[in-house]
Amino acid sequence: MAQPDDDIALRVQALEQALVAKGLVDPAALAAFVDAYENRIGPKNGARVVARAWTDPAYKARLLENGAAAIGELGYGGLQGENLVVVENTADTHNLIVCTLCSCYPWPVLGLPPVWYKSPAYRARAVKEPRAVLKEFGLDLPAEMQVRVWDSSAEIRYMVLPRRPAETQHLDERELAAMVTRDGMIGTATI
Amino acid sequence: MAQPDDDIALRVQALEQALVAKGLVDPAALAAFVDAYENRIGPKNGARVVARAWTDPAYKARLLENGAAAIGELGYGGLQGENLVVVENTADTHNLIVCTLCSCYPWPVLGLPPVWYKSPAYRARAVKEPRAVLKEFGLDLPAEMQVRVWDSSAEIRYMVLPRRPAETQHLDERELAAMVTRDGMIGTATI
Amino acid sequence: MNGIHDMGGMDGFGAVVPEAGEPVFHAEWEKRMFAIAAAVPFALPFADDHLRREIERIPPVVYLGSSYYELWYHAIMALLAERNAFSPAGPQGANPPLQADAVDAAILAGATTRMAAPHAVARFQPGDAVVTRNINPHDHTRLPRYARGRHGAILRNHGTFSFADSNARGDGPSPQHLYAVRFTAQELWGPDASRRDDLVLDLWDAYLEPAS
């Protein structure tokens, strides 16, 4: 397994050098992109959005009305989230996000997607047998709950607004945000 | 490229030895199967069937009515041809055989299929863009001719009866058979 | 199952490239693998439906990276494992191996899947308009994805045959009528396809519904 990895590493290095030589990229800008997505843009952003929506009904209404604008209020937005739609889990409906044709994902709120989200297994199966996939994530939904899958294969990026857990009245927004997982905002977990 | 080949060669050898040890196959029987399909059962059989149909109208009628029975008259039949249907090319219609789900093929008359017939490219494309595939075989059919594709994915095996070329009245059945190609009986050639 | 084997209508595989010389076999192991697949069912009966089921279970990246006889190797191994062929107690209920002098007769006898089915009703007659069902079973089926939920017409009734879907999943042959069904190229591939061309696919009764 080491061989192909080494090979692609060399080829990417050569590509970067050629692009720099041609004046098409600045190595420092590459480092800035990596830093942004490795250290700042990730599911913590989405968790803050969710906690705000749980604690501020007016914000929640704005979030469901125009997701992109509402995450902008918290300073998030841009690449792969320009047209964000937030879909709400309810007592009756559980939402699940996938992109079958590639791996579209709401970067500003969730960061870069995990490997499994990009895997053929998830892309192939989430649309046809979402309940079987959810079971593998430990989520066995009752038959009377509707599962709605969002195949975000075009220009909209989706994020799930999970249901606020019971008995969390005593928690503040920051404590609530700490409860929210990335999988909860994809739909492969309830929170 | 040698490595995987050597590997499968070893594994097949081991499999054969295990099967012999368990009394499930006789090595001499394996050799007999190979001999039959390498040396006797091949497109020459189909060519004889075609030439007979071209020269004997009553045989042709029987061939189109019940392909399996008619090839049996010439001593052919059995495995992968138990239910053979022969389809006739006409001035209006050109036929093409494929099996998209695996590589079903009329063994008694054509022998074992060539590699390209089993390839993803042929299986994927013959049903959707038969004319483009035929062009790659050098066959550019006029737009006014109908192309009918037979996807033989179930229990029937198909063979094409090509059109007898013009100006072959002087040829006898054996000479005609020598003109018939395997591709003509698949439909990727006219004869 | 909607596996990689169900590739009718896919793009991306490039040109169809005939090979030079086209030998029947390319190596000694291909000969032996072919013959093993031909001979084993005489000792340990299995149907093509079972071989295909196992071929279809091969992971897509292995499937696409393998030659045809390599796929047969994987499938035969799976079938042999299923029958415990290599366990110390050996396989149960095996017949004696086919002998060399019986091979030609065995080839000529074949192994038809045509079966009498006195209770099977032919729901369709030649000329009838039909629509294929949109089924997506996890198990083996011979209704390809490109022909699901599509309108066609019965061209011919081939008679009654063992039903691959049932047989492959171990529920017995359950024979039923098999029809040649004609579809226009435009019905299958849309308005950019030729208006003149068509396609014929053999489909079992259970795959079809009457079209209004």
Place this chain on the structure above:
Amino acid sequence: MNGIHDMGGMDGFGAVVPEAGEPVFHAEWEKRMFAIAAAVPFALPFADDHLRREIERIPPVVYLGSSYYELWYHAIMALLAERNAFSPAGPQGANPPLQADAVDAAILAGATTRMAAPHAVARFQPGDAVVTRNINPHDHTRLPRYARGRHGAILRNHGTFSFADSNARGDGPSPQHLYAVRFTAQELWGPDASRRDDLVLDLWDAYLEPAS
């Protein structure tokens, strides 16, 4: 195109397996490849539609055997070749490279594909019954195979967006209305699917016809 990338509804890929620890990147080259793909379009403009078109052209066996950033490598190389980026005369019409201190602002600005389209007519309203067209283009499309020729209902009009099919094949953005369209699970996957579940797919106006 009906490439291997269009895998919605396929079987055979096994279980969904989350990896331990889930690092954002797994190697230095993944970081650089991601950043190259993010940075290059500021110098040599291309749209995601073009990147996707090139990813989809990767042969299936390579596609399935590659990690996601390897696919990006192949696609970026193809786009750079198309623009003659590495020819002696260099690429034509390139902008200066994005500077490090402009990266955060560039990320936040994004690159929306939403476009005004004063002449685009919304043929459908929320609640309208529609049927997807059965198109099978050789080029890039965002209408997956599993949703062709299927009946659904308009859930929402997202507004007008650059049309991926047109943009990817170099015919310009041709913006048109994009709708969220709801399909029942049974419509997509047949009677064995849940009667309760459904799926929403974003589809451009050109993919849809009114359903009677």
